[in-house]
Amino acid sequence: MDDHPAYRGGLRMMLADVPGVRLVGEAESGVQAVALAAELGPDVVVMDLRMPDLDGIEATRRIVASGSPSAVIVLTMFEDDDSVFAAMRAGARGYLLKGADQDEIVRAIGAAAAGEAIFGPEIAARVISHFAAGSGSTATAFPALTAREREVLELVATGKGNAAIAHELVISLKTVRNHVSNILTKLQVSDRSAAIVKARRAGLGDTGP
Template sequence: MGTESIRVLITDDHPVFRQGLKGLLQALGVDVVGEAECGPDAVRMAAELQPDVVVMDLHMPGGNGIEATRTITRTSPRIGVLVLTMFRDDDSVFAAMRAGARGYLLKESGAEEIARAVKAVAAGEAIYGPEIARRVLTYFTDMPDPRQAAFPELTEREREVLELIAQGRSNAEIAGTLFLSQKTVRNHVSNIFMKLHVADRAQAIVLAREAGLGESTPR
């Protein structure tokens, strides 16, 4: 999709910023079909005008951009929302992503970056400014493995035993895999049952698999 065929609705409560952004986009051949100064206006105008992209500020009097984004993406999934804001905090970034925004840029972004983002969002792509992309990447890189977060009451060895139980291994197989005696394995299994408040192996397997354990294929 070329820029000349992209229809954009600008949403921002600052008239001077809207005017500047409109001029920038029009100079690039983008068709600015409307301007809204608050979330509710954006929702109404998006429904009426059906633009390709809504450029959305987040914090505005009379209705915030997060709720507007959520409503627009739910009622008109074909419309892409590009957040353009001064807020760079994690809460704002991830709230916008959860609401369905396809892009997130800071207002300090250059004209070329904004134009590239509008075109990408119109094409159905997701795009983030460099700082926001680093923030998102760091967030997901630092997320703990849910399998490690599960069952904190277990020791590391008990977690290893539970992993093998979830794979359907017998006590003898677990003993061979971990180089333990079968008596030691039985003790670990008993401790696991007690700590997880389960009555038998079947219940332990259900809990473990719900937590993502046991996904490896038994050898």
């Protein structure tokens, strides 16, 4: 599932002659990926993170939450901690970087189909380092949020209003309102107060003693 036709085409060609691997569908948006996973029930879904309509994290979360037997492998260019751990929290069984060779991708698909979790070497090293350092969990809270939405939620959780957030982040008031609206939807809450409660329970918005 990738919004770039050229990359999907390359992946299709790469997998065409691999024994035991059959491509059953392609999607160019997150919404389409969720729908196709439900319709086709593939053993493995290869998911990009940056897609229109619905990002790959939320698409992964919806596929997993639906009870689908499909194992999701993320194949993306993003290797930052937020992306990696958000994908894991959303239920991804693997995480590879674009540029991985054919053997690595095929091995990951086979492992995911067998119920195993697999990560590219760069990502595995990052995961090990993260847990070895005892890193906090707030960065991985609310995996459906984008980095900017999480930043806005952090400020909302401290009690700041939209105007103050716009000033601090140097963005327009309309942009802040859009972010807050998306946050409420993704957190599945009806108002700002409920979002603050949920964020503070997750450790966001440290307001001091």
